[in-house]
Amino acid sequence: MRPRTRTRALPALGLALIMFLTACGGAGEVGDGADVDLDVAPGVTDDAVVIGSHQPLTGPAAPGYLAVSQGAAAVFDHVNAQGGVNGRSIDYRVEDDAYDPSQTIDVTRQLVIEDEIFAMVGGLGTPTHSGVLDYLNEEGVPDIFPSSGALAWNNPDEHPLTYGWQTDYTKEAKIQGAYIAEHFAGQGVGYLYQNDDIGEDSQAGLDQYLTDDVVARQHYESEVADLSSQMAELERSGAEVVVCSCIPAFVALGMLEAARIGYEPQWMVSSIGGDTTTLQALLAEFTQDTDAEGVPADTFLDDMLITTYMPRVEDEDDEWGRFFLAIYEEYGEGGPVTNTHVFGMTQAVMFAQVLMSAGEDLTRRSLIEAMDEQEWRGPGSVPFSSSDGDHGGHEGVYVVQYQEGGAIEMVQEPRVTDREGGAIEETDFEPLMPEELPFHD
Amino acid sequence: MSQPTVRRETPTDPVGSDPAPRHTRRSALPLPVRHLLLAALGLAAVAGLLLVTGDLTALRLAAVGYTMLAVAGLQLLVGASGQVSLGHGAFMMIGAYAMALLVLHQPMLPLAVNLAIIVVVSVVAGIAVGAATARLHGPYLAGATLILAVGLPGLAHRYHDVLGGSNGLNIRTAGAPPFLQGLVSTSEWRALVVWTTVVLGLALLATLSAGRLGRRMRAIRDDETAAAMAGVPVGGTKVVAFVIASTAGGLAGGLQAYVLGTVTPGSFTLVLSLTLLAALVMGGIGSLWGALWAAIAIVYLQIWATDLARALNLSRDVENNLPIVFFGVVLILVLRFWPLGVHGALHSLRARLRARES
Numbered sequence: 001m002r003p004r005t006r007t008r009a010l011p012a013l014g015l016a017l018i019m020f021l022t023a024c025g026g027a028g029e030v031g032d033g034a035d036v037d038l039d040v041a042p043g044v045t046d047d048a049v050v051i052g053s054h055q056p057l058t059g060p061a062a063p064g065y066l067a068v069s070q071g072a073a074a075v076f077d078h079v080n081a082q083g084g085v086n087g088r089s090i091d092y093r094v095e096d097d098a099y100d101p102s103q104t105i106d107v108t109r110q111l112v113i114e115d116e117i118f119a120m121v122g123g124l125g126t127p128t129h130s131g132v133l134d135y136l137n138e139e140g141v142p143d144i145f146p147s148s149g150a151l152a153w154n155n156p157d158e159h160p161l162t163y164g165w166q167t168d169y170t171k172e173a174k175i176q177g178a179y180i181a182e183h184f185a186g187q188g189v190g191y192l193y194q195n196d197d198i199g200e201d202s203q204a205g206l207d208q209y210l211t212d213d214v215v216a217r218q219h220y221e222s223e224v225a226d227l228s229s230q231m232a233e234l235e236r237s238g239a240e241v242v243v244c245s246c247i248p249a250f251v252a253l254g255m256l257e258a259a260r261i262g263y264e265p266q267w268m269v270s271s272i273g274g275d276t277t278t279l280q281a282l283l284a285e286f287t288q289d290t291d292a293e294g295v296p297a298d299t300f301l302d303d304m305l306i307t308t309y310m311p312r313v314e315d316e317d318d319e320w321g322r323f324f325l326a327i328y329e330e331y332g333e334g335g336p337v338t339n340t341h342v343f344g345m346t347q348a349v350m351f352a353q354v355l356m357s358a359g360e361d362l363t364r365r366s367l368i369e370a371m372d373e374q375e376w377r378g379p380g381s382v383p384f385s386s387s388d389g390d391h392g393g394h395e396g397v398y399v400v401q402y403q404e405g406g407a408i409e410m411v412q413e414p415r416v417t418d419r420e421g422g423a424i425e426e427t428d429f430e431p432l433m434p435e436e437l438p439f440h441d
Numbered sequence: 442m443s444q445p446t447v448r449r450e451t452p453t454d455p456v457g458s459d460p461a462p463r464h465t466r467r468s469a470l471p472l473p474v475r476h477l478l479l480a481a482l483g484l485a486a487v488a489g490l491l492l493v494t495g496d497l498t499a500l501r502l503a504a505v506g507y508t509m510l511a512v513a514g515l516q517l518l519v520g521a522s523g524q525v526s527l528g529h530g531a532f533m534m535i536g537a538y539a540m541a542l543l544v545l546h547q548p549m550l551p552l553a554v555n556l557a558i559i560v561v562v563s564v565v566a567g568i569a570v571g572a573a574t575a576r577l578h579g580p581y582l583a584g585a586t587l588i589l590a591v592g593l594p595g596l597a598h599r600y601h602d603v604l605g606g607s608n609g610l611n612i613r614t615a616g617a618p619p620f621l622q623g624l625v626s627t628s629e630w631r632a633l634v635v636w637t638t639v640v641l642g643l644a645l646l647a648t649l650s651a652g653r654l655g656r657r658m659r660a661i662r663d664d665e666t667a668a669a670m671a672g673v674p675v676g677g678t679k680v681v682a683f684v685i686a687s688t689a690g691g692l693a694g695g696l697q698a699y700v701l702g703t704v705t706p707g708s709f710t711l712v713l714s715l716t717l718l719a720a721l722v723m724g725g726i727g728s729l730w731g732a733l734w735a736a737i738a739i740v741y742l743q744i745w746a747t748d749l750a751r752a753l754n755l756s757r758d759v760e761n762n763l764p765i766v767f768f769g770v771v772l773i774l775v776l777r778f779w780p781l782g783v784h785g786a787l788h789s790l791r792a793r794l795r796a797r798e799s
Binding site for chain 2: 196
């Protein structure tokens with residue numbers, strides 16, 4: 001026992017803490033970052049350009065989103081097979097973050113520092129990508145098309161190098177709300193939403209058109225795979241239309257639960273949950289070993305309304321849809337092509353397109369300038385914004401209705417709007433066809 | 442679960458210095474000073490490593506640092522006092538959210554003050570949980586702490602407005618102070634801050650573990666009744682051990698939030714708690730050094746496994762899932778051949794070498 005000496009540790013500890021105190025001011029007081037140098041081209045050689053992405057390849061989010069990077073990789077393979085872009089092949093490096101933000105931070109640094117990527121393309125997820133948003137902008141890495149509909153990506157003042165892609169949740173919800181107000185006037189509307197920014201931003205849009213008709217607001221947590229109380233409450237409140245701002249697993253769960261209690265509302269599903277191929281697979285999986293086993297998944301999906309902005313593979317008349325099917329047939333990893341694949345494929349086509357516009361003398365600055373000046377003509381069916389001051393990506397959605405048996409019908413042409421209180425407007429936007437759009441040599 | 446393995450190692454030594462008192466100049470120094478010297482050495486080593494490596498390594502070294510602190514707290518609890526906690530990740534979550542909320546709502550507070558507040562918060566949380574669980578032991582205690590790990594992330598959803606739901610909170614913290622700008626990068630500065638806190642914390646843990654409290658804990662671990670009859674306050678000591686462990690966990694969580702700038706409930710699931718415990722067993726449950734090997738394993742095994750899979754040109758599916766399998770296989774192999782973990786293996790290796798010398 002040396003009681004006297006042990007107490008000496010305390011003053012020493014105190015001294016160290018005081019040194020800390022003097023060494024730094026407020027921990028949360030952040031100055032403006034220095035200007036980043038964009039006249040550089042890491043990852044670019046005469047015949048290749050390295051780009052990176054963080055995606056959930058393992059873990060609970062992987063089954064839903066693995067398809068995004070598979071789709072993108074297939075398109076980049078196709079582009080490379082045609083001779084690349086401006087003579088350079090695209091080296092697409094995907095790192096697994098398991099949808100865990102702490103891993104996203106690690107793999108993003110690995111991509112930027114070790115792989116020396118030229119740009120980050122399609123980093124997936126709101127919680128995950130939020131953690132690297134500042135880092136990418138501070139390091140001067142162009143952050144092209146994060147795969148999420150969060151409003152945070154469209155903030156050019158703070159994050160000038162980040163360019164949103166997905167129609168954000170508020171814009172989409174405004175158009176959904178207006179559609180319901182027009183076609184289901186006077187009917188009770190129930191919201192079912194994921195309890196994070198998806199739900200928050202979606203309600204901000206829906207409420208602009210539906211306030212008086214809303215009879216129930218039910219949320220779910222993505223960790224809890226049970227919707228029985230939510231669906232019971234929606235039925236009890238007399239909601240005849242259910243707007244589902246949900247990911248596919250919870251659309252499927254909600255539909256099954258509704259069928260179980262004999263509740264048949266009109267479903268309106270956001271683009272994030274409206275991938276019918278994925279829904280069919282999920283429904284088939286969820287009905288296994290239950291009373292509903294053997295009931296075709298399509299019966300649940302019949303009449304469902306979906307808002308979307310991308311080409312759709314179910315639609316045989318959609319040229320881009322057919323084109324993507326052919327590409328995936330040749331370069332993909334097998335299995336059915338879902339609209340989640342199309343998500344990644346559309347992103348990849350658009351990135352290749354802007355890389356083309358950036359010219360042969362490729363630097364990060366020329367890429368950013370190309371982003372700002374690009375006149376987007378597809379593959380998406382709605383106008384796309386990436387110019388100064390608005391990095392919002394797709395500006396609106398169109399509405400389709402799914403019929404049992406696989407037929408899909410466009411019930412409302414594309415309309416565009418903003419994320420504030422602006423009006424919803426029709427648009428005469430026409431995407432170019434696959435063979436007309438320049439995105440490879 | 443760990444008791445039989447721990448008992449075999451006599452006497453448990455926190456810093457891995459020689460078990461038999463050899464009268465060298467080193468042992469003439471009082472223990473806390475020796476630990477602080479060792480801490481300074483450790484910090485110097487980390488600083489040296491930072492000098493020769495880049496930003497990515499700085500981030501990973503910082504991760505090794507805070508993980509090590511968390512595991513060291515767990516070592517004191519499980520290895521020394523024999524209480525099994527499956528809820529250690531929950532205390533990391535408390536610390537991480539405390540840091541995020543402090544930075545968001547009180548941005549003018551210096552980091553050291555934030556860390557001090559986190560210590561206070563963790564102590565309070567530790568007392569609350571420890572007092573409730575001190576009467577439990579073995580599987581009952583494990584079960585009770587399991588509830589924490591499972592339940593606490595739910596709070597982030599319940600109080601969505603304050604804690605940000607499943608998207609969590611994002612914070613930006615100040616980088617290196619102005620006079621060091623250009624000399625160290627932000628990541629390196631953060632790694633240094635983390636390691637300074639960590640080595641101080643470890644020195645304190647080592648000192649406590651070697652002193653009266655450590656002896657009492659080991660007495661309770663080996664036989665509660667005998668300890669009580671010898672006059673050791675069983676309940677109090679258990680609670681104190683729990684509080685120390687939760688404080689180390691909370692501080693580690695706070696440092697993690699500081700380094701990563703983001704906290705989400707998804708990072709603090711039961712998997713984290715179980716990983717910490719499994720890694721501790723692998724690193725060596727009988728010594729604080731085990732925490733170092735455990736932290737390195739948690740941070741680097743996955744990276745090495747991915748590199749290995751790429752070098753072997755395995756398919757994407759294998760590559761993605763190999764890290765998890767690799768961790769499991771290494772854990773099983775280590776425990777099969779070195780039941781005392783990596784540290785136990787190194788310890789016996791050194792003993793054998795010394796025996797050959799003499």
